Amino acid sequence: MEQRTEPYVVHEEPGLKKYCSCGLSKNKPYCDGSHHGTGKHSYKVQIDEPKTVAICGCGLSSTKPFCxxxxxxLKKT
Ligand code: FES
Incomplete structure (x- = not known):
């Protein structure tokens, strides 16, 4: 599988969001439960107001789940 080199930019409405941390979800950037059995857990983020967020898609961010x-x-020059 080729590594994604950009974030998932999504508009969120208020509520509890669960973002994929294991890389196995078929509904990225959201968790679909595929992490069960891996020892990993989704990133749970409470969104308090409508806003656009950038969710890390490359796996390198130090502020996951955010980009x-x-x-x-990773970008070629
Ligand atoms: S997609 Fe931006 S740091 Fe991972």
């Missing part, structure tokens, strides 16, 4: 720009290091 911190680390994917820029």
């Amino acid at each position: 911190d720009g680390s994917h820029q290091s």
Whole structure:
């Protein structure tokens, strides 16, 4: 599987969101329960107001589940 080199940019409405942490979800960036048995858990984030968020798709962010720009290091020049 090819590594994704950009974030998932999604508009969220208020509520509890569960984002994939294991990389196995078929509904990324959201958790679909595929992590069961891996020892990993989804990232649970409470969104308090409607807003657009950038969820890490490359796996390198140090502020997961959010993108911190680390994917820029993967882009070819
Ligand atoms: S997609 Fe931006 S840091 Fe991973």
